[in-house]
Amino acid sequence: MTLFPSSSPVNPPGATDAVGTPVIRRSRPDDFEGVYSLYLDVAAIPGGIARSQDEITPDYVVSFLGRSGAAGLSMVALDGDRIVGEVHAARPVLRAFSHMLTDLTICVRPAYQGRGWGRRLFSEFLRVVREDMPDVRRVELFTRQSNRRAIAFYTSLGFCMEGILRGRIAGVDGDLEDDILMGWVRPPPGDDDDRY
Ligand SMILES: CC(C)(COP(=O)(O)OP(=O)(O)OC[C@H]1O[C@@H](n2cnc3c(N)ncnc32)[C@H](O)[C@@H]1OP(=O)(O)O)[C@@H](O)C(=O)NCCC(=O)NCCS
Numbered sequence: 001m002t003l004f005p006s007s008s009p010v011n012p013p014g015a016t017d018a019v020g021t022p023v024i025r026r027s028r029p030d031d032f033e034g035v036y037s038l039y040l041d042v043a044a045i046p047g048g049i050a051r052s053q054d055e056i057t058p059d060y061v062v063s064f065l066g067r068s069g070a071a072g073l074s075m076v077a078l079d080g081d082r083i084v085g086e087v088h089a090a091r092p093v094l095r096a097f098s099h100m101l102t103d104l105t106i107c108v109r110p111a112y113q114g115r116g117w118g119r120r121l122f123s124e125f126l127r128v129v130r131e132d133m134p135d136v137r138r139v140e141l142f143t144r145q146s147n148r149r150a151i152a153f154y155t156s157l158g159f160c161m162e163g164i165l166r167g168r169i170a171g172v173d174g175d176l177e178d179d180i181l182m183g184w185v186r187p188p189p190g191d192d193d194d195r196y
Contacts, residue, residue, distance in 0.1 A: 022117060024124040027065055027074035027086065034083030035076065036061045042107040046172045047146065049105060064088050064105070072101050073128060077108070077121040084112045085121045089139060100138035101129065122157055126184070137186045144169050145178040159184045 027035070036058060043053040051060070065088070068074040072090030076083050085108040089101035106125075108118045129136050141159070143150045151161070159182040168179035 021079075022084075022120055023078045024075055024121055025078075026128075027069060027076050027088070029065070029069075031076055031083060031086075032058075032061060032065065035065065035086050038083050038086055038107055038109055041109050045110055047144075048150075049107060050142075050144075050169060064090070064103075073125060073133065075121060075125050075128070077117055079112070084109045085117050087121055087125045089141070091136075099135060100140060101136055102140050104139060104141035118153065119157075122153075126157060130186070139184040141182050142168075142179050143182060144171070145180055146171060151180060151182070154182050157184070 036056070039049075039051075039056045039061060040053060043049055043051050043056050046052070065074055068088035068090045072088065074086065074088035077085035085106070087104070087106040089104035091098050091100065092102055106118060106122055108121070126139070129139060139159075140162075141154065142165075143154065145151075145164070155161070161180055162183045163181035165179040165181060167176035169177055171177040
């Protein structure tokens with residue numbers, strides 16, 4: 001079994017590997033160290049991803065890179081040779097759900113946040129889904145209700161809020177907060193809505 005079926009770069013037109021210019025490509029097995037370090041960095045700041053720093057283990061990273069590489073999609077953003085962002089999602093095992101990608105997580109190193117890296121990375125991820133994975137009809141993710149910027153971010157990329165899961169996730173202060181289910185659904189042929 002090939003865990004990473006394609007390692008070819010899928011950079012937007014004009015992208016180079018110069019320092020400061022993002023290169024966005026599919027993840028490769030040798031990205032492990034950089035992705036592990038990225039997740040440790042991001043999880044150090046509460047209120048973003050669900051895992052806390054002590055829950056970012058090598059097994060966790062190996063597992064999501066392997067799973068999304070074999071049955072889904074994982075992409076990294078690089079500044080020079082440094083991995084500064086990663087996004088992944090995978091197909092569920094059951095055939096009835098195999099038309100979608102779920103368990104999506106996106107992370108950008110704190111020092112790089114708010115500078116357009118996340119938007120470029122996620123836009124490229126969705127472009128690959130749209131163009132190279134025609135059998136993927138739906139992408140879904142969860143985000144905590146207090147992460148308003150992330151909700152606005154996903155909405156601007158064509159995701160809709162589909163559900164409120166009450167008290168599903170512990171907040172920074174320990175109180176429970178709602179988790180928001182958001183989904184992107186492949187538009188019907190001919191729909192040229194440029195959000196997609
Ligand atoms: C959410 C995240 C991936 C966005 O990446 P980014 O590089 O910071 O985002 P960009 O600079 O490309 O900005 C895109 C949008 O993200 C939002 N955003 C910006 N900084 C953000 C931050 N620190 N946290 C959350 N959202 C942010 C804004 O709504 C922005 O919209 P705009 O382009 O209209 O200004 C990134 O901030 C991050 O990794 N946050 C911590 C982990 C996390 O929350 N992951 C998502 C869990 S569901």
